[in-house]
Amino acid sequence: MARSSAGTSHPYKCTECDWKTAKWVGRCGECQQWGTVVEVTEKTGILRSVVPVRIAADRAARPIGDIATTSAVHWPSGINEFDRVLGGGIVPGAAILLSGEPGVGKSTLLLEVAARAASTGQRVLYVSAEESVSQVRMRAERTGALEPLLYLGAETDLATVLGQVEAVQPDLLIIDSVQTVSSSEVDGLAGGPAQVREVAATLIKAAKSRGHSVLLVGHVTKDGSIAGPRLLEHLVDVVCTFDGDRQTALRFVRAQKNRFGPTDEVGCFEMTGEGISEVPDPSGLFLSRSTTIVSGTCATVAMEGKRALPVEIQALVVPSTTPSPRRVTVGLESSRVAMILAVLERRAGVSLSPFDVYVSTVGGVKLSEPAADLAIALAVASAVEDVPIRHDLVAFGELSLAGEIRPVSLARQRGSEAKRLGFGTVIDHDHSNLLQAIGASMMAGGAARARHQDVAKAQGASASGKKAAGGRGQSSTKLAAVAELNPPTDADSWYVPDGS
Numbered sequence: 348m349a350r351s352s353a354g355t356s357h358p359y360k361c362t363e364c365d366w367k368t369a370k371w372v373g374r375c376g377e378c379q380q381w382g383t384v385v386e387v388t389e390k391t392g393i394l395r396s397v398v399p400v401r402i403a404a405d406r407a408a409r410p411i412g413d414i415a416t417t418s419a420v421h422w423p424s425g426i427n428e429f430d431r432v433l434g435g436g437i438v439p440g441a442a443i444l445l446s447g448e449p450g451v452g453k454s455t456l457l458l459e460v461a462a463r464a465a466s467t468g469q470r471v472l473y474v475s476a477e478e479s480v481s482q483v484r485m486r487a488e489r490t491g492a493l494e495p496l497l498y499l500g501a502e503t504d505l506a507t508v509l510g511q512v513e514a515v516q517p518d519l520l521i522i523d524s525v526q527t528v529s530s531s532e533v534d535g536l537a538g539g540p541a542q543v544r545e546v547a548a549t550l551i552k553a554a555k556s557r558g559h560s561v562l563l564v565g566h567v568t569k570d571g572s573i574a575g576p577r578l579l580e581h582l583v584d585v586v587c588t589f590d591g592d593r594q595t596a597l598r599f600v601r602a603q604k605n606r607f608g609p610t611d612e613v614g615c616f617e618m619t620g621e622g623i624s625e626v627p628d629p630s631g632l633f634l635s636r637s638t639t640i641v642s643g644t645c646a647t648v649a650m651e652g653k654r655a656l657p658v659e660i661q662a663l664v665v666p667s668t669t670p671s672p673r674r675v676t677v678g679l680e681s682s683r684v685a686m687i688l689a690v691l692e693r694r695a696g697v698s699l700s701p702f703d704v705y706v707s708t709v710g711g712v713k714l715s716e717p718a719a720d721l722a723i724a725l726a727v728a729s730a731v732e733d734v735p736i737r738h739d740l741v742a743f744g745e746l747s748l749a750g751e752i753r754p755v756s757l758a759r760q761r762g763s764e765a766k767r768l769g770f771g772t773v774i775d776h777d778h779s780n781l782l783q784a785i786g787a788s789m790m791a792g793g794a795a796r797a798r799h800q801d802v803a804k805a806q807g808a809s810a811s812g813k814k815a816a817g818g819r820g821q822s823s824t825k826l827a828a829v830a831e832l833n834p835p836t837d838a839d840s841w842y843v844p845d846g847s
Contacts, residue, residue, distance in 0.1 A: 359384050362540045363577055380577075383540050421607070425463025428615055428625045429456075432587060432600050434608015437464075437519065437560050441607065442551045442582065444525075445600075446565040446573045447589035452598055453564050455490065455623050456589060456616065457521050458483070460562070462492030464519050472517035474500045474508055476527035490622030503537065505530040505546050509553060517559055522550060524564035525579070538566075547579050580604065591618075595711045597632065598623070599651065613652035630768055633658040633710040643730030645788070646741045646770065647722035648761035649714055655757075655764035657741065659709040660719065662726035667703045678708035679723065680715055687723050687746060694750030695724075695782045697731050704730075717745035718755040721774065721784060728785045736788050739771035750781045 360367045361384050366377035374381050421436030430436045433443070447453045454475075461471045471494075475483050480499045487493050498515050502508045505528055512520060522528060525547055529537035533545045547563065554561040563583065565573045573580060580586050584606045591598035600614035615626040626632070634646065634657055643662040648655050660679075667673065676684045684706050691697040706723060708714055721744035729736045743761055745753040754776040755761075762773050778784040 358387050360387050362544070385535075385541060422469070423467065424460050425467050426460055426625060427627065429460060429600060432602045432605075432612050432614045433585060434602075434605055434612075438584070438607050439518075439560060440555050440558050441560045441584045442554055443560070443562045443585040443587065444565050444573070444580065444583040445562065445587045445589055446567050448567055450593065451589055451591055452616075452618055452623055453589050454478075454523055455486070455618070456598075456600075457523060457562060457564065458487060458492050459490060459623055461497050461519070461521055462487070462490075462494050465494035465496040468496070469518040470496050470498070470515065471519045471521065472498045472500065472511060472515045473521045473523070474502055474511065474528075475523045476501070476503045477523060492622075503528055505549060509549070512553060512557070512559075520550070520554065520559055520561045522561065522563050524566060525550075526566050544578055547582050551582055592711050592713070597626070597629070597710070597712075601652065609653075611652040613654050615651075615654070629654075630657055630764070632656075633708065633712050635659050635661075635709050640735045640738060642733045642735045643726055645722045645726040645729065645736050646765075647714075647719050647743045648741060648765055649712075649716060649719060650757055650761070653760075655761055656712070657765065657768055657770075658712055658714060658719070660722045660726045661707050661709060662723070662730040663705040664699070664702045664727065664730040665705075667701060672700065673703040673705075675703075675705045676707070678711060678713050679706055679719070683715075683717075683720070684723060686748070687720055688727065690746055690748060690750055690781065691724055691727060694780070695728065695785055697728050697785075699727070699731065702731070716755075717753075718743045718761070720744065720746040721752060721781075724781055725774070725785060725788050729788070732789075734789050737772065739769065740774060740788055741765040741770040741772070742774040742784070742788065744775045744784075746781060752776045752778055752781065752784060 358369065359371050361375040361377060361380070363375060363380050363383045364378040366375050366384075367387075368376065368384065371386070372384055375383050421430070421434065421438055423430050423436040424433075437443070445453060445457065454477075458473065461473045465471045473483065478501065480501045483499050483501075487497075498511075498517065500508075500511045502511060508522070508528060526538040526543060528546045529542050530545045530549065533541050535541045550561050550563070565579070567573055573586075583604075585602060586604040588601050588603060589598060590601070596618045598616040598618060600616065602608070602610045602612060604610065615629045616623050617626050635644065643664070644659055646657055646659050649658050650656070674681065674685060674688065688699050688704060692699050704727060706727065722742045724746060725736060725742050743755055743758070745755055747753055752775065758775060762775075765773060774784050774788055778787060
């Protein structure tokens, strides 16, 4: 371990939060970041006094009303879904950071961006620090990304990358990735906090001075955060995440920070054998294509940024063979589903204790917003009663522990998207409570009563059957009464819920 300089009581400090310590540690004791504690040298000491500098007239501060405004001019990258997230396109001189897990398709997406931008007349320099130029060329041939204005380079030294920029004079510079490029002027290995900070700051400074845009690829840690110092996210103008389930071909680009546009837009892509393609209308990806009407399914409308995505919830209820019934969820938060099951049993009289409950989303999409509560509850109730929900019905709303249905954000946009896709009925907060919503969602008013009669006949068959049928009989009695008071409306009826 290196010896500390004379007169320094805390020779090590964290590059993230300036936490100081007398000895080196792998993890900061203040911000809990790994690999950010470095040795303090004389050059990094804090000056105790600063001499004021005389300000020239052209740099003097002026009243905000006297400053002329300029609007950011975007040029399209050629990929509409990517431009949607960026706020309309790429701004000259902008620094964009794209992060994602290994293997999600970051390099494939950026190679497509490079090819599309080059096809529009922009000069693009793609620098890969992880692959050779021949490997990138092979991928470009497979995806059809061979463009005359697309230049490839394989460099890991920062000075060499800057030399390539001077030689090519690109309109767009793509670095894949910022963690694998290093500078000889800074100590430490590539990917370390000091190296990442120096590389990013130098590339961004060059982009601002020359006027070309720079797109940096960033790795992520195990917890999903961007690897490297937090300063990296502050240096860039746009921070985008590229994520998706590896079991499915669907990918999403989201903006976490955007100085030139909104942060609530989402770009949808699909990975194919020929590369990556846009999905301008993903509405039908998360709905079952089966024409058979079965119980335990209910559609909802989720929001990905400003984009409304209809998603089908599927539930399956079977008698449990273990003392502790199973609760299995796919694509949904298990704790939230457990709460919804408790509300169903306590407020709607749906007996679930004798059964294993399985709840899943179609297409592997992950839902975490409370707006899906009502659809989950209706799907489970439909599975318990073995009564199908009307095929033209969609439901969204947050459930309270009292069984009330609360309004959700962007309700009008959700309803409009459901209408566009042919859903004729919406169940939302206009139904005062969960029990009323369950009764209104059943396909026929007498179906629940017929189910109750079948269960009542089977109660004396066996002891185990008596236990299972008793739970369903209890819930069927309560739901039958509600269904009688709330008969299904005409399939052609439609209303758009109030609120936004």
